[in-house]
Amino acid sequence: MKTAIIGFPRIGENRELKFATEKYFRGELAIDELESFAKDLRQKHWQLIKKSGIDGIPSNDFSFYDTTLDTACLLNIVPQEVTALNLTESEKYFALARGYQGEKGDIKARPMKKWFNTNYHYIVPKFEKETTIFVSGDKIFREYHEAKALGIDTRPVIIGPFTLLQLSEFDQGVDREKIIGELIKAYKEIFEKLADLGAEWIQLDEPSLVKDVTKEELTEFQGIYQELLADQKIKVLLQSYFGDIRDAYDTVVSLPFAGIGLDFVEGRKTLELVERGFPQDKVLFAGVVNGKNIWRNNYQQTLDVLKQINHDQLVLTTSCSLLHVPFTTENETFSAEINQHFAFAKEKLAELVDLANSLAGSEEALKTNQALFAGSRFTENQAVQAKIKALTEKDYLRKPAFEQRETIQKAAFDYPVLPTTTIGSFPQTREVKLTRAKFKRQEINEEAYDQFIAQQINEWLEWQEKIGLDVLVHGEFERNDMVEYFGQNLSGYLFSKNGWVQSYGTRGVKPPIIWGDVAREKPITVKWSTYAQKQTDKIVKGMLTGPVTILNWSFPREDISLKDSTLQIALAIQEEVLDLEKNGIRVIQIDEAALREKLPLRKTDWYTEYLDWSIPAFRLVHSKVQATTQIHTHMCYSEFTDIIPAIDQMDADVISFEASRSNLAILDELKQQNFRTAVGPGVYDIHSPRVPSVAEIKQTISKILAKVPLEKVWINPDCGLKTRGIPETTASLINMTEAVKQVREEL
Template sequence: MTTTIIGFPRLGEFRELKFTTEKYFRNELSEAELLEEAKALRSKHWQILKDKGLTEIPSNDFSHYDNVLDAAFLFNVVPQEVQDLELSDLGRYFALARGYQGDKGDVRAWPMKKWFNTNYHYIVPKFEKGTQVKVASQKIFDEFSQAKELGILTRPVLVGPFTLLQLSDFEEGLEPADFLEDLVSAYQAVFARLAELGAKKIQLDEPSLVKDLSAQEKELFLGLYQRLLADKKGLQVLLATYFGDVRDIYQDLIALPVDALGLDFVEGKKTLDLVKSGFPEDKTLYAGIVNGKNIWRNNYAKSLAILEQIPTDKLVLSSSCSLLHVPFTTANEDFGQDILEHFAFAVEKLDELRDLEAIRQGEEELLEANQALFAKERVGQNKELAQRLAGLTEKDYTRLPAFAEREQIQAQALKLPLLPTTTIGSFPQTKEVRSQRLAFRKGELSQEAYDQFLAQQIDDWIKWQEAVGFDVLVHGEFERNDMVEYFGQNLSGYLFSKNGWVQSYGLRGVKPPIIWGDVTRLNPITVKWSSYAQSQTKKPVKGMLTGPVTILNWSFPREDISIKDSTLQIALAIKDEVLDLEAAGIKIIQIDEAALREKLPLRRSDWYEDYLDWAIPAFRLVHSSVAADTQIHTHMCYSEFTDIIPAIDNMDADVISFEASRSNLVILDELKAKNFQTQVGPGVYDIHSPRVPAAGEIDQTIAAILAKVPSQKVWINPDCGLKTRGIKETRESLVRLVEAAQAARKEL
C-alpha cells in the first residue's frame, strides 16, 4: 500500500504549539524549553502518521510560524537589519514574523498575504541588493535527523524555488532571474546535506504552477529546474502541486527529470484530462484524491472512479494539499454519531487514504459501508427560503441612488470632519472578557450579570474613544467569540465543533463553523449591543457585521449544494440584520468581507463566471435596500486586491478599509489608476504585531496616502480589528493614530 500526505497540522491536537510559544513570548518559558516542546510535538505527529500506515511520512512541514518564512531563513533571505539584531536565530525569526521593539532595536514585521485560495497566511520574503543566497539554517536537517532517530525515514518538504521567487518581493531594480544561479546552488546544497544524512527523497512544493503562467514565468521555472535537476545529489525528487491543475506547463513537467509529480485531483479541473493525455512510465504519480481543505467524508466511489482512469500503476495516494487546512481529529468532538460519521478531519483523512488503497486491493466491504453513508438523506430543504431566493430580481441587487449622490447625502447627514478616524471593530479581548464569556456559556454566570459586564466594557471603551477624539466609534465586540462563529450561532443550518481549530496565520487558530443545512436568520444578532453603544454617545457608532462571502469562506461549506447557493442563503440572513440595525438608528454599518478573495479561482479565466459574478452581487444584496443616508462600510484583510479593484468598486459600498501598512500602500497606485470611487481607509499601522508605531511613523503613512488619494476620500484606521492585541499597546497605538490624523487635518 502506497499512501502519503502533503503535510500535517502543526499547532497540535489541542493547539499546544500556540500556548507554549505564547508563554515564550511572555518570557514564561525559555527558548530551550520551547524548542524541546516543539520537538516532542513533532515526534507525536510522526508517530500518528506511522501508526495510521502511511508509507511515506513528510518532515519539515512543521513550522514555528510559517513555512515560507522558514524557507527564507534557510536560504539567508533575511534583511541585514534583522541579521544585525543581537538575538538568537529564533529571536530574529520571530522579529521578522511579528516585528521587534526592544533594547536590541526596532524592526517592522514583513508583509503577510493569503496562501493561494486558503485562509492561511504566509510571510512575504524580500530579496534585496545585499541578499546573499546560501544555506543558513539547520531546521530541515535537524528535523529529518530527529525523525530518523525515532526510526522513521521521512521525506523532507520544502517550498520549491519557483514558488519561493513568485511569492517574494524584490528591491527596486532586482528581479527573480538575478538570484537563479545562487538559489539553485543553495537548493543543491540542501540536497547534498540531506543525502549525506540518509534521506532518499525530497518534496519540493510548487503550488504557483497551478496559476496562469506567462512565457517569462515558464522560462524562469524551466531554467531553475533544468539546472537544479542536473545534479540531484542522489535524491529522488517529488515535485508537488496543489490547489488547481497545471494545464499551462504539464507537457514541460512530465519531460523534466523529476522522479515523481504530485497533482491535485480535487481542485484541479483539468488534472484527470491532463494525465489521461499521457503520463511517463519512468515517473510516479502522487494523486491528491482526498480533500485537504474540507471536513466531509470522502465519497470512495467517486474517488475510485477517478483513480481507475489514471493510466499508470506507479501511483501513490495522497491528500490534495497539506492537512494544515483542516482540524486535527474528530475524536475530540461531542457530535452525535449520526453527525460525526459524515466528517473527516486530518487524522481521519489518513484512514480514508488507507481505505481507498485497501479497496483497490479488494476489500469491498469498506466501499459498501461508505456507499451506505452517502445513500442517507442528511438534510431536507427549507421551501420558504427556496421561494425567497427564486423570487430575487435585479432590483434586489441594486442600491439607489447612485454612489455620487449618496456620498453628498451622507456628508450632510453625518457631518464628519476631513480624514475621519475610526477602528475596524474589535477591541482587545482580555483574559477577563474571555473568562466571563466562558462562565456565561457554562451557566455559571446569569444573563443579567453577563449583560452588566458587557455593558461596562462598552461604556469604558466608548468613553475612552470619545476622550481620545475618535470620530466614528465602535462598541468593541466583547460579546463575540469569533466574527463568523458568533453569527453562525444565530443562524439555522450551522454546527460548531469543540476543538476544530485550523491555523490561520502564525500561531493564530480559527475554528470554522460547519454549514450543515439551509441557512436562515433565527433572530436579530447584533442590534442589542450596537443600539446600547449608540445610546451612550452622540457620536456615530458603527454596526458591525460579517458579510455573506466571508461567512461562507470562513466556514466549512456544504458539498451537496453549490457555494453560490449557500452564499445567497447567508446574504438574505445578513440583509435582514442590516435592515434591523438601520431601523434601530444605526446610520453607519460595516459589513466585513475580509475573505472576499479567499475562494477567488487562481486562474483569471475562472474569476468571473466561477466566482465574482455571484460573490459581488451577494454583497450588494445585503445592503441594497438601505436608505441613501445610511453609510455602508466594508473591510478586507491581508490579501492581494490590486488585480480585482473594479470588482471591489462594484460592491457599491460607501467606504472600504483594508490592510495596507505591511504592503507599503502599494494598492493606492492601483486605486488611482482605476479611478476608484469608493471612500477608502488604508490601514495606517499593523495590528498583527505587538509593536507600537514609532513617533512620526503614522504621520508619514498618512502623508503617503494623501499623495495618492484625495483627502475627502480618505479615512484613518488601523489595518484590522484589535481583538488579539493587549490594551496598553492598543491604546498607545490608537492615540498616535488620532494625533497624526488630527495633525494632518489641521495642515489640510
C-alpha cells in the same frame, strides 16, 4: 498501493504549540524549552501518522510561524535591517514575523499575505541587492534526523524555488539571474546533505504552477529544474496543489522528476491531463482526498477516478497539506449520526488507507461508505430555496446611485476631514474570555453576563470619546469570532468544539460547518449595537460580517454551489442590516475580510466563476437601505490591487483596507482606476505588538494624501484589535488620533 500525505497540522491536537509559543512571547518560556516542546510534538505526530498506516510521511512541514518564513531563514533571505540589529536566530525569526521593538532597535514585521486560496497566511520573503543566498540553517536536516532516530524515514518538504520566487518581493536593481543561480546551488546542497543523511525522497512544493503561467515564467521554471535535477542522488517529488497545472503539465512531465504530485480534487483538468499521457517511469502522487474540507470522502466516486488513471506507479495522497483542516473528530461532541459525515486530519489518514485497501480488493470499508452516502443528511428549507429562486437583478441594486448618496451623506454626517475610526473589535482580554466561558457553562446568569458586557462597552466608549475618535465601535466583547458568532444565530450551521485551524503564527480559527440551508432565526447584533448607540451622542457603527466572508471562513457544503450557499447567507444578513437601520444605527460596517479567499487562482476564471456572484451577493445585503445609512466594509489579509474595479462595484460608501504591511501599495492602483469609494487604508499594522509613533503615522497619512483626495480618506488601523493587548492598543490609537489632530492643524 502506497499512501502518503503532503503535510500535517502543526499546532497540535489541543493547540499545544500555540500556547507554548505565546508563553515564549511573554517571556515565560526560554527558547530552548520551546524547541524541546516542539520536538516532542513533532515526534508525537510522526508516530501517529506511521501508526495509521501511511507510507509516505513528511518532515519539515512543521513551523513555529510559517514554512515560507522557515525557507527564507534557511536560505539566508533576510533583509539587511534585520541582520543589522544583531539579534539571536530566534529573535530574528520572530522579528520577521511580528516586528521587533526593543533595546536592539525598531523594525516592522514583513508583509503577510494569503497562501493562495486558503485562510492560511505566509510571510513574504524579500530579495535585496545585498542578499546572498546560501544554506544558513539546519532545520530541514535536524527534523529529518529526529524522525530517523525514531525509526521513521520521512520525506523532507520545502517550498520549491519557482514558487519561492513567485511569492517574494524584489527590491529595485536585484539581479534575478544571480538570485536564481544562488538558489539552484543552495537547493543542490540541501539535496546532497539529505541524501548523505539517508533520505530517499525530497518534496518540493510548487503550487504556483496551478496559476496562469506565462511562457517567460515557464521558461524560467524549466531552466531552474533542468540544472537542479542534473545528477541527483535523491528522488525529487514535484508537488502541486490547489488546482491543475495545465499550463506547465507538458514541461513538468518532461523533466527528470522521480515523482509528480497532482491535485484531483480542485484540479478540474488534472484527470484529463493524465489521461493524455503520464510517464511510466515516474511515480504519480494522486491527491484524491480533500485536504481543505472536512466532509467524508465518497469512496466510490474516488475509486471511479482512480480506475481511469491507469498508471502502475501510483501513490494515494491528499489534495494539499492537512494543515487546512482540524486535527481530529475524536474530540468533538457531535452525535454519531452527524460525526460520521466528517473527516478531519487524523480521519483523512484512515480514508487514504481505506481507499488503498479498496483498490486492492477489500470491500468492507467501501460498503460502509456507500451506505453513508446513500442516506439523506438534513431536511431542506423550502422557504429559503424559494427566496433564492425569486431573486431578480433589482434585488442587487441600491438606489440612489453612489454619487447622489455621497452628497446626501456629506450633509447628513458632517464629518471632519480625515474622520477617524477603528475596524470594530477591541482586545479580548482574559477576563472577557473567562466571563463568556462562564456564561456558556451557565456558571453565571444572563443578567450578570449582560452587566459585564455593558460595563466593557461603556468603558471603551468613554475612552474612545476621550481620545477623540470620530466614529466609535462597541468593541464586540460579546463575540467569540466574527464568523462563528453569526453562525450561532443562523439555522443550517454546526459548530465544532475543538476544530481549530492555523491562520497565521499562533492565530487559530475554528471555522463553523455549513450543514444545511441557512436562514436567520433572530436578530443577532441589534441588542448591543443599539445599547452602545444610546450611551453616546457620537455615531457608533453597527458591525456585521459579510456573506462571502462567512462562507469563505466556514467549511462549505459540497452538495450545492458556493454561489447558492452564499446567497442564502446574504439574505439572512440583509435582514440584520435592515433591523439595525430600523433601530437607529446610521453607519453599518459589513466586513468582507475574506473576499479574495476563494478567488480562482487563474485570472481567466475570476469574473466567470467567482466575482460574477460574490460581488452581487455583497450588494444584496445592503441594497434596500436608505441613502442616509452609510455602508462601510473592511478587507484584510490579502492583495486587492488586481480586483479594484470589482471592489468598487460592491457599491459600499466607505471601504477600509489592510495596507500598512504592503507599504500602501494599493493606493497607486486606486488612483489609476479612479476608485470612487471613500477609503481607509490602514495606517498601522495590528498583527504586530509594535507601537507606531505619531511621526510615523503622520508620514503614512502624508503618503495617503499624496495619492487619494482628502475628502475620500478615512484614518483607521489595519484590522480589528481583538488579538492585541490593551497597552499597545491604547498607545497606538492615542498616537493615531494625535497624528490626525496634527495633520488637520497643518492642513
